[in-house]
Amino acid sequence: MDILNNLFLGFSAILELDNLLFCFIGVFVGTLIGVLPGIGPVGAMSLLLPATYKVSSLSAVIMLAGIYYGAQYGGSTTSILVNIPGEASSVVTCLDGYQMARQGRAGPALGIAAFGSFIAGTIGLVGLMLVAPPLASIALQFGPPEYFSLMCLGLTLLIYLASGSVIRAIMMAAFGVIIGCIGQDPETGSSRYVFGIPELLDGIGLAPFVMGLFGISEVLFNLEQDLQGRSVLKTEIEGLLPTWKDWKKSMMPILRGSILGFFLGVLPGGGAVLSSFASYAIEKKVSRHPEDFGKGAIEGVAGPESANNAATDGAFVPLFTLCIPSNVVMALLLGALMIHGVTPGPLFISKNPQIFWGIIASMYLGNVLLLVLNLPLIGIWVQILRVPYKILFPLILLFCLIGAYSVNSSTSDVILMLVFGLLGYLMRKYKFEGAPMVLAFVLGPMLESSLRQSLLMSDGSFLIFLTRPITAAGIIATIIMILSSIIPTFRRKRKTIPMEETL
Amino acid sequence: MGEDVDRVYSEENEFGARLKGTQSRDCRERFKMVPQKNLNSKEERVMKKVKQILTIIAGLWFLFHGIDLAGAKDPDYPTKPITLYIAYSAGGTTDLGSRAFIEAASKHLGQPFIPINKPGGSGSLAMAQVMHAKPDGYTLSTIAGSSCCVVPFSQDAPYKDMSGFTMLANFHSHFLPLMVRSDAPWQSWKEFLEWARKNPRAAKIGITGALATDFKGIYLWQIAKQEKVDFTFIAFKGSPELLAATLGGHITMYGGAADASTVPYLEEKKLRVLAFASKEKLPGYANIPSTQELYGLSAPIYVGVCGPKGLPGYVLKRLDDAFAKAVKDPEFIRVSDQIGARVVYMSREVMTNYVDKTFNEINDIMKRFREEESKR
Numbered sequence: 001m002d003i004l005n006n007l008f009l010g011f012s013a014i015l016e017l018d019n020l021l022f023c024f025i026g027v028f029v030g031t032l033i034g035v036l037p038g039i040g041p042v043g044a045m046s047l048l049l050p051a052t053y054k055v056s057s058l059s060a061v062i063m064l065a066g067i068y069y070g071a072q073y074g075g076s077t078t079s080i081l082v083n084i085p086g087e088a089s090s091v092v093t094c095l096d097g098y099q100m101a102r103q104g105r106a107g108p109a110l111g112i113a114a115f116g117s118f119i120a121g122t123i124g125l126v127g128l129m130l131v132a133p134p135l136a137s138i139a140l141q142f143g144p145p146e147y148f149s150l151m152c153l154g155l156t157l158l159i160y161l162a163s164g165s166v167i168r169a170i171m172m173a174a175f176g177v178i179i180g181c182i183g184q185d186p187e188t189g190s191s192r193y194v195f196g197i198p199e200l201l202d203g204i205g206l207a208p209f210v211m212g213l214f215g216i217s218e219v220l221f222n223l224e225q226d227l228q229g230r231s232v233l234k235t236e237i238e239g240l241l242p243t244w245k246d247w248k249k250s251m252m253p254i255l256r257g258s259i260l261g262f263f264l265g266v267l268p269g270g271g272a273v274l275s276s277f278a279s280y281a282i283e284k285k286v287s288r289h290p291e292d293f294g295k296g297a298i299e300g301v302a303g304p305e306s307a308n309n310a311a312t313d314g315a316f317v318p319l320f321t322l323c324i325p326s327n328v329v330m331a332l333l334l335g336a337l338m339i340h341g342v343t344p345g346p347l348f349i350s351k352n353p354q355i356f357w358g359i360i361a362s363m364y365l366g367n368v369l370l371l372v373l374n375l376p377l378i379g380i381w382v383q384i385l386r387v388p389y390k391i392l393f394p395l396i397l398l399f400c401l402i403g404a405y406s407v408n409s410s411t412s413d414v415i416l417m418l419v420f421g422l423l424g425y426l427m428r429k430y431k432f433e434g435a436p437m438v439l440a441f442v443l444g445p446m447l448e449s450s451l452r453q454s455l456l457m458s459d460g461s462f463l464i465f466l467t468r469p470i471t472a473a474g475i476i477a478t479i480i481m482i483l484s485s486i487i488p489t490f491r492r493k494r495k496t497i498p499m500e501e502t503l
Numbered sequence: 504m505g506e507d508v509d510r511v512y513s514e515e516n517e518f519g520a521r522l523k524g525t526q527s528r529d530c531r532e533r534f535k536m537v538p539q540k541n542l543n544s545k546e547e548r549v550m551k552k553v554k555q556i557l558t559i560i561a562g563l564w565f566l567f568h569g570i571d572l573a574g575a576k577d578p579d580y581p582t583k584p585i586t587l588y589i590a591y592s593a594g595g596t597t598d599l600g601s602r603a604f605i606e607a608a609s610k611h612l613g614q615p616f617i618p619i620n621k622p623g624g625s626g627s628l629a630m631a632q633v634m635h636a637k638p639d640g641y642t643l644s645t646i647a648g649s650s651c652c653v654v655p656f657s658q659d660a661p662y663k664d665m666s667g668f669t670m671l672a673n674f675h676s677h678f679l680p681l682m683v684r685s686d687a688p689w690q691s692w693k694e695f696l697e698w699a700r701k702n703p704r705a706a707k708i709g710i711t712g713a714l715a716t717d718f719k720g721i722y723l724w725q726i727a728k729q730e731k732v733d734f735t736f737i738a739f740k741g742s743p744e745l746l747a748a749t750l751g752g753h754i755t756m757y758g759g760a761a762d763a764s765t766v767p768y769l770e771e772k773k774l775r776v777l778a779f780a781s782k783e784k785l786p787g788y789a790n791i792p793s794t795q796e797l798y799g800l801s802a803p804i805y806v807g808v809c810g811p812k813g814l815p816g817y818v819l820k821r822l823d824d825a826f827a828k829a830v831k832d833p834e835f836i837r838v839s840d841q842i843g844a845r846v847v848y849m850s851r852e853v854m855t856n857y858v859d860k861t862f863n864e865i866n867d868i869m870k871r872f873r874e875e876e877s878k879r
Contacts, residue, residue, distance in 0.1 A: 046593035046620065050602060143753030144737075187738050189713030191659050198631065198661040201624040268747045322750070323764045324743045325594075331743070332594030338763045338841050339599065345767030409619050410628070449740065456737045457707055457753065 003129060010357030014365065019059055019358075026063040027366045030070020031373055034077070037084045037215060038207050038403015041071040045332045057340030058355050062362040064336055068329050069121060069312050069363065073370045076113040076305050080106060081384055082396055084215030086403070088206050088273050089308035091438045092280040094214055095163070096293060096300030103296050106382045107240035112250050112298055113305040114374045115242070120258035120306035121367040124313025127262045128320075129360055133349070135266050136321035142267055144453035145464050149474025150267075151447040154274045156481040158436040160281035163294030169436040172427070176440030179204055186449040187456070199412035208404045208417035209441060213434045215400050216421025219393050221428050237385075240378055246298050253283045253303035261307030265314020268326045273442050277435075279307035313363070320344050320356060580640055580818055581614040587808070588619050588633060588644040590626035596762045597806055599842045600675045601645045604808075607832035611825035624661070625716055626650030630809070631661035634668065638811045640818035643671065646809040648718045648802065651858055669814050670858055672826035673807035673849035675839065678761040679719055679781035680788070681708075682774040684752060692778040692792060695756075696730055703733040707754040709745045713738045714872065718865060722780055722802040723758055725868045726794055749774070760804060761785065761843055783845050803861040805847065807854055823851055 014023065033044045045064050052060035072089075079090040080097035093113070100109040127135075142150075155173070162169030182193045183203030194200045242250065260282070261275040283303040284293045293300050318324045323345040325331040337344060342352060349356045384392070404417040424434055458464035466472050587605055591597040598620065605616035621629040629644045630651075636642035651665055681692070689695040699706040710720035714736050727734045739745040742759045749757040750768070757765075757774065760781075768774040769785070776785070779793040782801040795801040808826065810818075829835060830848040839846050849857060 042593055046598070049593075050606070140747060140751040143748055143751050184716060185713065186740070187713050189715035189717075194659045196659050198624050198628060198659055201627075201659055202622075268743060318747075322747070323767050324747050325764070326743065328592055328594060331592075334763050335594040335599050335842070338766075338843075339838060341841055343763075343767045343770070346771065346773070347767070408623065409621055410623075449738075453737050453739070453748075456735055459704060459735070 006353060006357045007129075007361060009354060010359075010361030013058060013354050013358035014062065014362045018055070019062055019362065020365075022055070022059045022063040023066055023362050023366050024369060026066020027070040027073075027369050027373065030067040030072075031074045031370065031377075033067070034071035034074020034086065036403060037078045037086045037399055038211055039406050040087065040207070041068045042328050042332065043406055044071075045329065049332065049336055052336060053339065057337060057342045058358045060336050060340060061333060061355070061359055062366075064333055065316075065359060065363065066366050068333070069309070069366065070370055072309050072312050073114065073117050073374055075308075076117075076301075077110065077381055078215075080109045080113065080301070081381060082215070082392070083218040084396065084400065085210045086207075088210060088438060088442050089276040089304070089311070091210055091214065091435055092161070092276050092304040093301055095161075095280070095435060096295070096297050099294070099296035100298065100301065101385060104237050105239075105296065105298075106385055107237060107378055108242040108246050108298065109301050110378045110381060111240065111242045111375070112246060112302045114371060114378070116250065116254045116257070116302045116306040117309040118367055118371045119254050120261060120310040121313060121370075122364070123255075123258040124262045124265075124310040125360060125363055125367075127310075128313050128316055132317045132321050133346075135263075135317055139266050139268055139318055140322070141470065144450045144457060145468050145471040146474065147267075147446065147450040148454050149465065149471045149478065150274070151443050151450060152478045153474050153481065154278065154443050155440065155447065156478055156485075157274075157277050157281040158439050159481075159485045160284045161277065161435045161439060162433060164431060164433065168432055172432050172434070172437040173440035176437035177444035179209070179437075180441045180444035181448075186445070187452050197412075199410065203445070204416060204441075205407060205413055206442070207407045208413045209420055210438055211400050211404055212417040212420025212422075213424040213427075213438065215396060216417060217424025217428055217434075219396055220421060220425040222389060222393070225389075237382055240382065241375075242298070249298050250302035253279070253299045254306045256282060257303040257306035258310040261310030262314040264307075265311030265326075266317045268318040268322070268324045275307040275311040276304035277439050279303040316359075320348055321346065323348075578817060580821055581612055583641065584615045584617050585612070585640070586619060586642050587616045588621045588629035588642075590622065590629035590645050590647065590650055591620070592622040593620050596677060596760070596842050596844055597645060597647060597675075600806060600839060600844050603835050603838035604674045604829060607829035607835040608825045610832070611828045612821065625712070627661055630668070633809065633811050634662055636811050638669075638813040638815070640810065640814055640822065643808055643810045645806060646670070647806045648804050648861070649712075649716075651809075651862065665858055665862060667812050668809045669812050669819075669851075670854040671808045671810055671819075671822055671851055672830075673805050673847060673854045673857070674826070674830050675806040675844045676783045676847040677781065677804045677806070677844055678783055678785050679759075679779060679802050679804050680757075680761050680765075680769075680776040680785060680791075681723075681778045681780055682749065682757040682765070682769075682776050683755060684749065685773055685775045687755075687775065689777065690775075692797075695777050696732055699732045699734065700730075704735045706732070706734045706756065707737055708734050708756045708758045709737050709739050709748055709754040711739055711742055711745055711759040715869075715876075719760065719780065719802040719804065720758060721865065721868055721872060722794070722800055724872060725800060726780075726798055728871070729798055763842060766843055783847065800864075803857075803865075805849075805857075806844075807849065819851065 014020065029044055030041065033039050033041060045067050048063070052063065075086045075090045076093045076097065078084040078086060079093040080101050083094050083098040085091045085094050097109045100106060158169055158173050159166060182200055184190070184201055185192055191201065257279040260279055264275040264278065280300055280303060283299045284290050287293065287299060315326050315330055318326050319330045319334060323334070323343065325334045334344065342355060400417065401414055404413045405411065407413060427434060454464050465475055587601065589598050589601050602618055605618060609615050621632060626647055626649050630646065633642055633644040683689060689698060708723060710717050712720065714720045714724055720736055723734070724736065737754055739748065742762055743764060745757060745759045746764050748754050765774065776788055776791050778791060780802050781804045782793060782795045784791060784793055793801060827848070827850065830846055836846055
């Protein structure tokens with residue numbers, strides 16, 4: 001009952017005209033920047049932050065939070081339509097979403113992404129409402145050794161990400177780890193693979209990396225074809241909304257993705273990036289038709305899209321209850337709260353109930369607004385696919401270039417994106433996949449620094465990974481995952497060898 | 504001006520060379536020859552005329568543009584918005600502080616600032632932008648301890664000393680409290696040191712960045728040397744990760760800067776400050792010693808504004824004046840309090856001397872650190 005009372009308090013706080021307006025502006029701006037590849041919520045939020053100085057703290061956070069989760073809704077659009085992921089979490093959406101679009105099923109793909117995001121956003125909110133404080137104390141138990149075991153577990157997912165040869169996927173993962181090493185050594189500060197270029201000191205940015213590898217390479221790959229009058233569509237558009245059959249397939253992936261995403265999102269050390277990859281891997285593992293994945297399976301869109309939206313809600317847990325921002329966006333929100341004299345932290349919910357519950361209520365409202373805003377847009381987005389390549393491609397390139405530049409206002413990021421575009425093109429020509437590389441690129445540096453931090457903590461003893469319960473459980477799960485995928489491979493070896501030869 | 508005239512000529516030369524397509528002869532002569540050769544086609548003649556006119560317009564544009572730049576007289580400075588590169592990512596203490604400061608300064612300059620976040624290379628990428636900018640006062644950057652004191656010692660740094668910059672003003676100081684969890688057995692810095700001396704390498708101090716690149720950590724290393732204790736330094740990606748590890752009890756001590764996240768834990772006494780590694784102390788902690796008092800050493804955890812070298816006198820005068828007034832702005836002071844920064848004003852001269860002094864100090868410590876590292 002308490003929660004209902006509190007929620008009532010929250011809704012009564014936001015159901016004022018100006019707060020409603022700020023909520024709408026937030027989700028509207030969020031949707032727009034989410035659709036533009038590369039241009040993330042950080043830029044828009046830091047631009048709008050000074051504008052919030054004059055309004056109340058609640059209105060400020062309502063608007064800024066709206067931009068953040070609104071951008072997650074829009075993020076899937078370019079992945080599905082033109083194979084350009086705006087961020088790491090949309091990479092897996094490309095795998096099946098773009099294939100669906102090519103088969104004329106862009107509408108259902110976009111639709112299920114929007115509905116999935118809505119359901120996940122709501123489930124995440126319920127989680128944030130009910131279990132935030134106890135979860136926060138569990139999150140603090142995650143020290144470097146625990147992150148190490150989590151990252152190990154995460155890397156085993158690449159077995160499921162590959163739709164072709166596992167060996168090639170592992171090769172690409174190793175390559176991704178090496179690219180992740182570029183920059184300064186995390187513990188000694190010496191330069192690795194920097195070649196005297198100061199811009200490389202901080203390593204390769206995620207945005208130019210994924211946009212090049214997927215977006216630019218897609219453009220280059222299609223240039224080989226005859227462009228005269230062709231569009232992305234190979235077949236006619238079949239319906240704009242998911243059918244009952246799509247829903248039946250997607251319901252469980254959405255639920256699983258939401259719960260998984262929320263819990264991974266809670267971890268302040270950046271478990272959120274894992275969530276969409278993990279969701280994809282789980283769906284492929286439990287599916288009765290794993291061979292459909294990578295060829296336009298709607299489960300491969302529903303699960304990851306839900307997971308990354310639930311992770312967005314999960315990320316609010318450490319911010320509100322621990323005052324620890326788990327990413328740059330959360331740091332901006334924290335800044336906005338601090339400027340208004342509101343300090344999150346262990347006593348935040350009891351000291352500022354109207355703000356906490358106001359934000360929760362605004363997010364319920366914002367999710368509804370986003371669904372209403374996004375569903376009619378699907379019809380318009382799908383028409384983009386009818387645009388001939390010769391008009392669409394220059395536009396895609398232009399948006400990619402602007403997006404890559406806007407992240408750090410840096411021309412070196414633009415050059416990097418083009419380099420990765422070329423690399424991605426060659427990889428596609430020789431049938432190497434990009435997704436395992438992105439996963440390893442994201443997890444590799446975290447794996448390395450958590451390993452080295454753990455060993456410094458234990459004065460060099462590897463026992464630290466077995467004596468801590470969470471860590472040990474993670475390591476054992478990793479070993480089981482590897483064994484469970486290797487043993488059937490050995491058994492099936494006779495069958496698979498001729499199959500690979502025919503490829 | 505002479506330079507600009509040359510530029511116009513070279514424009515023409517290039518143009519001529521392109522028309523004829525040969526390399527060796529005198530360019531101006533060639534330029535004259537071109538129209539004669541193509542007289543037979545009326546259309547081409549018109550085209551040539553158009554191209555000539557365009558060349559002249561381009562030349563004049565260069566000429567006037569050049570005069571505007573080299574004229575060295577812009578008494579109404581600033582007449583357009585000033586770009587300020589913020590060397591750290593959006594939402595951090597430095598970012599919020601810088602934005603509040605330029606907001607206050609623009610009131611006195613009559614022109615807005617355009618803040619651009621350009622994080623990277625411990626703040627050196629933004630500084631490099633300024634170093635290569637025209638010294639006209641329209642491109643400035645934030646400058647903090649890391650970008651002026653540690654970066655020049657790293658092998659791939661875009662600059663090796665501070666000679667390419669003009670220090671303008673310092674506006675903020677941050678705090679560097681050395682904190683342990685409140686259930687830790689040590690009540691004071693002295694007790695902690697005694698324990699650390701008896702248990703070599705047992706004290707795990709978390710810092711933000713590797714020792715060789717963290718200007719705050721390197722001071723702790725130097726202090727440990729002086730006290731003859733052996734700390735284990737563990738580098739974290741940023742202060743959120745470091746704070747989580749400290750609160751979770753995975754490391755012994757928080758050795759990073761205080762920021763928005765640490766405020767509630769100090770208020771609720773969940774973290775205990777044993778000493779300050781910065782010269783400034785948080786309000787209410789006057790009885791806690793600072794390393795400045797104990798060892799005469801403290802990390803230069805300051806934030807200011809700098810520009811390229813060779814800024815003209817009228818720019819300096821306007822900026823000095825505006826910055827000195829900006830630090831007294833009530834709105835700026837209010838925001839500074841909220842984000843956990845202290846307003847510490849240093850004028851151009853004071854700041855220049857201070858940066859010189861710290862640069863040499865860190866240079867010495869770094870040398871010792873490198874020697875010890877190479878021995879191991």
